[in-house]
Amino acid sequence: DIQMTQSPSSLSASVGDRVTITCRASQGISNYLAWYQQKPGKVPKLLIYAASTLQSGVPFRFSGSGSGTDFTLTINSLQPEDVATYYCQKYNSAPFTFGPGTKVDIK
């Protein structure tokens, strides 16, 4: 099975900073990659699918890129409401594995 990794596992940044989270697949998955945001105590929320397509209603400061094995989620101008854990997920084929998550907080 394809394994998903994320780095870093956690980060602390200042409001207004640009934040980058990396997700790597152990084998190529084309662009079958989604990103989710889970705020503390809340249900996960879809941010991005097809590696770079923003889900409706998601702020434009979120963006995604990548293809094959390496993917990036970028938050331009971090806001206090972006404090959350971010997960990537592959969906090219089963198992539809999630990455271990990256916890983002405010410095």
Add this chain to the structure above:
Amino acid sequence: EVQLVESGGGLVKPGGSLRLSCAASGFTFSSYSMNWVRQAPGKGLEWVSSISSSSSYIYYTDSVKGRFTISRDNAKNSLYLQMNSLRAEDTAVYYCARDSGSYLYYFDYWGQGTLVTVSS
């Protein structure tokens, strides 16, 4: 408005069984694949199982194969997860999630989750 409401969670002893349900509304249930995702306390998300719109395709994560059974009743707009031979490591919040509607298994709507605790 899309709504997914899970039920059926609770405390069960190791080796026991539990049946989770997910009641769907606000969309054409029979047109979407449906999924179960779980999250152990303080841990990350783990995909558990998926079922296509007509139940033709069913998938499980390896750790639940042979123990869990996913099913759906399109007439009742409901998704189910029958969990047998439960283990302590199955303790988690179980979320029902809808896929994108294009047989692409990313999840655009999630329920609030139901907690399953496996303990003696």
